[in-house]
Amino acid sequence: MIATTLQEAIAGQAHRAQATVTFGTSARRERLTYPEFAAQIAAAAGGFAEQGVRRGDRVMLRIASSREGVLALLGLIHLGAVPVSVKPHVPGAILTQYFATVMRQQDARHGFRVSGHGLTELQLVLRPQDAPGPAPGGPEDLAFIQYTSGSTGMPRPIPLSHRAVLGNIAAIRDVAGMKPGHAGLIALPLHHDMGLIGVLTSLVQGIDLVVEEPGTFLRRPLAALRLVRDAESVHSAFPDFMLRYLAARIGEAAGQDALDPSLFGAWRTVFCGAEPIRKPSVDTFVGATRRWGFDPTALVFCYGLAEAALMATSHRYTDPGTSFRTEGPVTTACLGTTMPELDLRIVDESGRECPQERVGAVQLRGATLFNGYDGTTDHRTTWFDTGDVGCLRAGRLYLSGRRSDRISVSGVNVFAADVEQVATQVPGVAECVALPYDESFALVVVAERSRQIDTTEIANRVAADFGLAPRSVVEVPRSAIARTASGKPARNHMAARLEQGLLV
Known part of the structure; x- marks a missing residue:
């Protein structure tokens, strides 16, 4: 029987006694077999029912990368309630105002790790004696609700059906070649779709799962990587910034004679998305990990968005010439073709479909x-405008950027991501964020550690490549780069602070 809801699909893997779920940090970890974890999910559902949660109730929660956080999410789904995943941080907004808005929009009465506003704060209480079976339901029922990252204003709700989530999980499985006996490593925040769907995919497919707290992973990545070094095959997801970070940390370890030639030998999939994929990041990561057994074809470039559950297109890396396209000063990653059951089109301002290129x-x-x-709105038949701009080349997607991130000065249009890419090619620049400023744009730059940067050279390089000179180039510490809950630059918030002279 094919499962039509998440609770059925996850409960259907409970028999896999050899498969495990591991939570915690490098200092303290807890490992459970699938039967043990499935029993705890049902017991958590019983505990929530005892506290008054009923099928169909919408429950606000902040999901932590811990056993308690994942159990709360899955226990609510098992019970037939609708988890409403809220962001722990909203740039430029008052958090209490954000929670009050979500509570009103969702008519929520209960919260997990969310309090105030008249919410009943739930506790994770395991009641094995009252553990229910998976709640009955159908594919069109709501599985959960995510909220957008808030990069362009107050976050908006994204209601996802069981049909949408399970369909995307099946597509991810097929791209990765995932099957029982494999392992998944998730070190991304679970309030972001890459982390959340990554955890659900592993559980639905019945593979070993390691959930690592993101901060711990960034401090000690090798400790987490060693947890899956003996797996048959490993699947994970690293945005562009993590490729750069891991390359640096692995390089440090190699310099200390800690080389482990088989550390990445079993890695079969590294999904890369959520932010622009930069060729220097990929080249650096591949160069740093090859000695550790990494096969570059494990990289899968993706275009994803929470409104599509997660992954909309994919392209498995082959070589720099095939997987990137250089046009003028900008190099763009190939994001591949759409997932099964998805259609993609590129349209002009009048709504007419654009030709290739x-x-x-x-x-x-x-x-x-x-x-x-x-x-x-049924987006199986109604087109959804993603807000992104790009083109198709030989049927494969290449993104230019967000429509809202387009810079227009005196009739000349460029994308913020393209300007940022050129600026980071200047020696010493670790990061750049382009912001609207005084009817033009400004560049906010962060220097590499122990390096000095020449802001005049940055301005000249951008002007030469695009014919547009920034109004100013401002060097700031890394802590001044505000981000959304999904890690993207919070441009509106940063632009307001720059105007006020507060971006320091």
């Missing part, structure tokens, strides 16, 4: 899309 608005429709921000 022509840049336009990226639109999607299909079975793994959400039900619209209003919860009632």
Whole structure:
């Protein structure tokens, strides 16, 4: 029997006594077999029912990368309630205002790790004696609700059906070649779709799962990597910034004679998305990990968005010439073709479909899309405008950036991501964020550790490549780069602080 809901799919893997779920940090970890974990999910559902949660109730929660956080999420789903995943941090907004807005929008009465506003704060209480079976339901029922990252304003709700989530999980499985006996390592925040769907994919597919707290992983990545070094095959997800970070940490370890030639030998999939994929990041990562047994074809470039559950397109890396395209000063990653049951088109401002190579608005429709921000739009038949701009080349997607991140000065248009890419090629620049400023744009730059940067050279390089000179180039410490909950630059918030002279 094919499962049609998440609770059925996860409960259907409970028999895998050899498969395990591991939580914790490098200092303290807890490992459970699938039967043990499935029993705890049902017991958590019993505990929530005892506290008054009923099927269909919407429950606000902040999901931590811990056993308690994952159990709370899965216990609510098992019970047939609808978890509403809220972000722990909203740039430029008052957190209490954000929670009050979500509570009102969702008519939520209960919260987990969310208190105030009249919410009943739930506790994770395991009641094995009252553990229910998976709640009955159908594929069109709501599985959970995520909220957008808030990079362009107050976050919006993204209601996802069981059909959409399970469809995307099946697509991810097929791209990765995932099967029981493999392992998944998730070291991304679970309030972000890459982390959340990564955990659910591993559990639905019945593979070993390691959930590592993101801060701990960044401090001691090799300790987590060694947990899966003996797996048959390993699947994970690293955004671009993690490729750069891991390359540096692995390089440090290699310099200390700690080389382990088989550390990455079993890695079969590293999904890379969530932010622009930069060729220098990929080259550096591949160069640093090859000696540790990493096969570059494990890299899978993705275009994803929470409104599509997660992954919309994918491209398995082959070589720099095939997986990147250079045009003028900008190099763009190939994001591949769409997932099964998804359609993608590029349209111009009048809504007409663009020919190959022509840049336009990226639109999607299909079975793994959400039900619209209003919860009632069927995007299996209605096109969804993603807000992204790109083009198709030989049927493969290449993104230019967000439509809202386009810089227009005196009739000349460029994308913030392209300007940032050129600026980071200047020696000593670790990061750059382009911001709207005084009817033009400004560049906020962070220097590499112990390096000095020449802001005049940055301005000249950008002007030479794009014909647009920034109004100013401001060097700031890394701590001044505000980010959304998903790790993207919070441009509106940073631009306001720059205008006020507070960006330091």
